[in-house]
Amino acid sequence: MGNSIKSAQFLMEARLSRAAYGSADECYDLGMAYCCGDGGMPIDLIEAHKWFNLAALRGSEEGQAMRAEIAEEMTAREIAEAQRAARAMIAATQLRAA
Template identity: 85%
Template sequence: MGNSIKSAQFLIDARLSRAAAGSAEECFDLGVAYSCGTGGVVIDLIEAHKWFNLAALRGSEQGQSMRAEIAEEMTAREIAEAQRQARAIIATTQLRAA
């Protein structure tokens, strides 16, 4: 069982790297993982909203839809935190690209 947890964490880490670099599909996949608890992650709606938001900003219509759907289950503070985290990733990736 330890190997499956390590394997799942490796896949999440790889997705995080690709998503932060600009892949809308990877952002969406991370949003799904965090909203459903798949891929070895714990359900975290703030993380899910953040990744769906980034997917939406990168052109994903599914990201827009899922972001709106999970926002209905979140408090205003949770949404604000997810947005703050998304902005931080955008700022970081823009700095690396410059």
């Protein structure tokens, strides 16, 4: 069981690094992974909202819809935390790209 958790964590880390600079689809896929607990990872609606937000900013209508859907299950504080995390990700990727 420990190996499957480590494998899932490795896959998520690889997906995270690709999505930070990647397409709306990659961001959406990460949002789904966090939303549903894909690959044995725990469900994290704050992370899911962050990635759906980034997908939406990159033009994904599906990301927009999922962001709105999970926001209904979140507190205002959790949504604000997810938005701060998305802004921090945008700032970090812009700095690295410069």
